[in-house]
Amino acid sequence: MRILGIETSCDDTAAAVVENGRHLISSLRSSSAAIQQKFGGVVPEVAAREHVLSILPTVRDALHAAGMDWQDVDGVAVTRGPGLIGALLVGVTFAKSVGSALNRPVVGVHHLEAHLYANALIAPIQFPALALIVSGGHTTLAYWTDHGQLAVLGETLDDAAGEAFDKGARILGLPYPGGPAIERLADQARPDRSITLPVARLGADSLNFSFSGVKTRLRQLAADVPDRAPELAFALQEAVAEALTRNIERAYEKYPVAHLYLAGGVSANRRVREKLGDWASRRQVTLHVPPVELCTDNGAMVAALGYYRLTKGERLGREEGPQTPWPLREAMAGARGEES
Numbered sequence: 001m002r003i004l005g006i007e008t009s010c011d012d013t014a015a016a017v018v019e020n021g022r023h024l025i026s027s028l029r030s031s032s033a034a035i036q037q038k039f040g041g042v043v044p045e046v047a048a049r050e051h052v053l054s055i056l057p058t059v060r061d062a063l064h065a066a067g068m069d070w071q072d073v074d075g076v077a078v079t080r081g082p083g084l085i086g087a088l089l090v091g092v093t094f095a096k097s098v099g100s101a102l103n104r105p106v107v108g109v110h111h112l113e114a115h116l117y118a119n120a121l122i123a124p125i126q127f128p129a130l131a132l133i134v135s136g137g138h139t140t141l142a143y144w145t146d147h148g149q150l151a152v153l154g155e156t157l158d159d160a161a162g163e164a165f166d167k168g169a170r171i172l173g174l175p176y177p178g179g180p181a182i183e184r185l186a187d188q189a190r191p192d193r194s195i196t197l198p199v200a201r202l203g204a205d206s207l208n209f210s211f212s213g214v215k216t217r218l219r220q221l222a223a224d225v226p227d228r229a230p231e232l233a234f235a236l237q238e239a240v241a242e243a244l245t246r247n248i249e250r251a252y253e254k255y256p257v258a259h260l261y262l263a264g265g266v267s268a269n270r271r272v273r274e275k276l277g278d279w280a281s282r283r284q285v286t287l288h289v290p291p292v293e294l295c296t297d298n299g300a301m302v303a304a305l306g307y308y309r310l311t312k313g314e315r316l317g318r319e320e321g322p323q324t325p326w327p328l329r330e331a332m333a334g335a336r337g338e339e340s
């Protein structure tokens, strides 16, 4: 079963074809990041307009790269939320149009759950597991027992991990998106133990995250030692990686699983992978990370998750449109058929 996956929740117009939820056939992305850079962040109206321009060529190119015709599509999966409403609307409307023109089933998926399915393109997901989604808008830790069964254990109380990188980059005068720029700059840092950033200490039982303190301290230090930008970038990366590892350890104490799945843009970060990898080998846990190019938004993760949903018979109703805001907890309760 070949699923066309469509993703338009933020500034990337992405489309991909995945076979049976496992095999990546083609994946293409057209980003408006270069245009957004001029504004220092994502402007919703600009993103929506770029999606309108890019969606048809991106999907057509993804099908072409897969050696497929429209008729070869067996089903369509699209990100339904959360994200920018105007941006989501373009993808959802397009997916529904393709579905009705070809008479194929369409399913709408949750963007965060989809991020995790970038891992399904490497090997089948092994349950039970801990799942950590670290993206531009979310930092979510969950206990994952089956497809469609994600129990949220912790979330960020303020900035997301990716946002900490993006805002930190802006403080240090680096371009958007900040994560890759911070990582490159951190590589040039000289060892200096005196430049560190704080890791928030929440309650002893809390599995939540907080990154706003890191940002505030970074701003102060950037004013105090403006010539030490590489060391500051290094400290930021270190603080985020430490905060993630600390909560994973706490979650593991309650849920001693054999697998940890990482997803979202920040999971592309080498230091984050390394630190969680060290933790995992100490605990004899297997760490699963998506290929770097599938950490940030893409259509392949949407198609992979869509396969599981479509084969369960789930369909996007004629009246159903984008869903935002859409807390993961609510989406999971919906997947179990509970009142939310």
Ligand code: ATP
Binding pocket: 009, 010, 082, 083, 111, 112, 134, 135, 136, 137, 138, 161, 162, 163, 165, 166, 177, 178, 179, 180, 183, 264, 265, 266, 267, 268, 269, 270, 295, 296, 297
């Ligand atoms: P969400 O998924 O929460 O809606 P999003 O889709 O915008 O947000 P992603 O595409 O998953 O987020 O990831 C983008 C984020 O990942 C940005 O904040 C970016 O700075 C960060 N990021 C990308 N590459 C790296 C990296 N190498 N190191 C750290 N952060 C990174």
Ligand code: FE
Binding pocket: 111, 115, 135, 136, 264, 296, 297
């Ligand atoms: Fe995302």
